[in-house]
Amino acid sequence: MSNALFSYEKPVNDLSRDYAPGSMDRKRLKEAIDEICSRVAEIPLIIGGKEIFTGNTGNIVMPHDHRHRLAVYHKAGSSEMKEAIKAALDAHSKWAGMSYTDRAAIIMRIAELIKTKYRYILNAATMMGQSKNVWQAEIESASETIDYFHYGVHYMSEIYKSQPASENGAINCIEYRPLEGFVYAVSPFNFTALAANLPMAPVLMGNTVVWKPATTSLLSSYYLMKIYAEAGLPAGVLNFMPGPGSVGSKVVLAHKDLAGVHFTGSTKVFNGLWKGIAENLDTYKSYPRLVGETGGKNFVFMHSSADATETVTAMVRGAFEYQGQKCSATSRCYIPASRWDEVKIELDRMMTSIKTGDPRDFRNFVNAVIDEDSFDNCMKYIAYAKNSPEAEIIFGGSGDKSVGYFVEPTVIKTLNPHFLTMEEEIFGPILTLFVYSDDKFEEMMDICDNTSPYALTGSFFAKDRTAIRKAHEKLKYAAGNFYINDKSTGACIGLQPFGGGRNSGTNDKAGSQLNLLKWVSPRTVKELLIPPRWYAYPFMEDE
Numbered sequence: 001m002s003n004a005l006f007s008y009e010k011p012v013n014d015l016s017r018d019y020a021p022g023s024m025d026r027k028r029l030k031e032a033i034d035e036i037c038s039r040v041a042e043i044p045l046i047i048g049g050k051e052i053f054t055g056n057t058g059n060i061v062m063p064h065d066h067r068h069r070l071a072v073y074h075k076a077g078s079s080e081m082k083e084a085i086k087a088a089l090d091a092h093s094k095w096a097g098m099s100y101t102d103r104a105a106i107i108m109r110i111a112e113l114i115k116t117k118y119r120y121i122l123n124a125a126t127m128m129g130q131s132k133n134v135w136q137a138e139i140e141s142a143s144e145t146i147d148y149f150h151y152g153v154h155y156m157s158e159i160y161k162s163q164p165a166s167e168n169g170a171i172n173c174i175e176y177r178p179l180e181g182f183v184y185a186v187s188p189f190n191f192t193a194l195a196a197n198l199p200m201a202p203v204l205m206g207n208t209v210v211w212k213p214a215t216t217s218l219l220s221s222y223y224l225m226k227i228y229a230e231a232g233l234p235a236g237v238l239n240f241m242p243g244p245g246s247v248g249s250k251v252v253l254a255h256k257d258l259a260g261v262h263f264t265g266s267t268k269v270f271n272g273l274w275k276g277i278a279e280n281l282d283t284y285k286s287y288p289r290l291v292g293e294t295g296g297k298n299f300v301f302m303h304s305s306a307d308a309t310e311t312v313t314a315m316v317r318g319a320f321e322y323q324g325q326k327c328s329a330t331s332r333c334y335i336p337a338s339r340w341d342e343v344k345i346e347l348d349r350m351m352t353s354i355k356t357g358d359p360r361d362f363r364n365f366v367n368a369v370i371d372e373d374s375f376d377n378c379m380k381y382i383a384y385a386k387n388s389p390e391a392e393i394i395f396g397g398s399g400d401k402s403v404g405y406f407v408e409p410t411v412i413k414t415l416n417p418h419f420l421t422m423e424e425e426i427f428g429p430i431l432t433l434f435v436y437s438d439d440k441f442e443e444m445m446d447i448c449d450n451t452s453p454y455a456l457t458g459s460f461f462a463k464d465r466t467a468i469r470k471a472h473e474k475l476k477y478a479a480g481n482f483y484i485n486d487k488s489t490g491a492c493i494g495l496q497p498f499g500g501g502r503n504s505g506t507n508d509k510a511g512s513q514l515n516l517l518k519w520v521s522p523r524t525v526k527e528l529l530i531p532p533r534w535y536a537y538p539f540m541e542d543e
């Protein structure tokens with residue numbers, strides 16, 4: 001056995017490429033896009049390392065060109081779900097027993113493969129499958145995924161290093177055991193990096209996993225599975241189970257060996273999982289760990305001392321990048337009346353220059369929303385605003401789903417700070433703003449704090465230091481990620497650990513040590529060097 005003590009230093013975040021015209025990166029990415037578009041992939045389940053074709057299939061299409069089929073996928077049913085749980089349990093002792101340096105080597109090899117060989121194809125699958133422009137794909141499906149793996153290995157070693165003192169003739173240690181049983185990972189469509197991290201964070205800590213990926217992002221998820229296999233992840237450690245979540249969850253939640261759920265998605269689905277676990281509580285061998293990062297209604301709050309151009313840039317990037325489908329997307333704004341004219345001019349300048357369309361045309365800033373349900377949902381909110389005496393659509397307001405699911409970037413101005421679109425998560429390119437009277441600054445912050453059930457991200461723009469300090473305090477629980485003079489999106493692994501409270505989730509900060517600690521069950525071991533040989537204590541002796 002090797003006696004080397006490995007050192008996994010704090011990594012440097014991956015440097016995203018810019019794909020400028022004429023660059024080699026752009027050329028290779030375009031070749032990868034052509035490759036993805038030229039064939040229809042077949043996506044199986046993967047159980048115990050074996051590809052399973054159930055014959056119960058569905059289609060994966062491009063959101064921006066929905067007649068173009070990218071893949072056909074096989075759906076898992078209850079019996080396959082049971083097999084996947086068995087495969088995860090069978091693989092558990094071997095994977096949990098493997099040296100953590102070997103586990104780390106596999107994870108670092110995955111990061112290296114994404115950084116080099118698979119960067120373009122993973123970005124291309126994300127661009128075509130999830131309708132992302134090249135920058136939105138690069139910063140997450142490549143860079144953020146790489147960061148999750150590099151930081152994961154570093155934080156894992158920091159956790160293992162954290163040990164109690166040994167004194168008074170004893171040696172003490174904490175062994176960070178993987179959980180007993182299997183972990184159920186359920187990922188959302190919007191980030192390939194989350195599809196990577198949700199199952200792989202528990203895997204990194206020695207757990208085995210049943211993974212239910214989101215249907216609309218299956219193409220990039222399947223590429224991840226291929227990369228893991230190439231990097232040497234043993235069969236059964238991660239089992240890939242496309243299909244309807246409700247079918248799989250029924251089997252998983254009723255299983256006695258369910259050790260944890262790692263979820264990101266809507267609050268409604270997470271609440272359903274939590275309730276399902278509560279109903280099955282008497283069944284389990286251990287209390288399952290529950291980690292869920294869920295919805296948001298993220299704000300930009302402008303103070304009268306703020307710079308209008310900087311604030312509006314943050315609003316436009318925060319609200320419309322990736323069509324407002326980031327959990328951290330800005331969807332409500334508070335603008336002081338004294339600055340509204342300036343803000344309106346800047347909004348006009350930026351909104352009228354935005355191009356929307358297919359991500360294969362690199363000039364497009366906004367692409368399609370993920371599917372028809374999402375398109376219809378966005379148009380329903382727009383129609384509601386159009387018909388309300390309390391709201392006015394000041395930019396956008398139209399949509400077209402004939403070729404792709406394109407919703408025009410839309411700004412609603414409302415007279416009611418509790419207007420429906422100020423309160424509910426829409427998950428599309430729709431921003432609602434409320435203009436407040438400057439003398440109601442503090443009252444407005446209270447309203448901002450109490451308007452929605454969520455508390456994920458929020459931005460405050462000001463130059464006045466007293467105002468910044470006040471917002472810092474008053475909005476303490478309004479967001480798990482709070483930005484001063486920056487947009488509400490764009491958290492980086494290792495720099496701004498991400499997650500929110502209230503109905504936005506359990507706030508376990510994806511990609512951080514806090515999250516990794518959820519996937520271990522520590523065992524304290526004390527070894528006494530010279531055990532006592534008589535039971536009585538000195539106080540018991542005669543006076």
Ligand code: NAD
Pocket residue numbers: 186187188189190191194212213214215244245246249264265266267269270272273293294295296326327425427456498499500504505
């Ligand atoms: P979603 O809740 O519709 O789906 C998430 C996953 O749950 C998918 O894989 C889906 O198939 C699965 N699912 C659906 N019903 C299920 C069931 N009964 N049992 C098990 N799984 C089930 O969310 P989405 O549309 O993929 O993603 C958008 C949502 O995710 C938004 O609400 C967004 O705010 C949230 N989100 C939050 C964060 C965060 O960090 N807080 C990050 C990304 C996305």
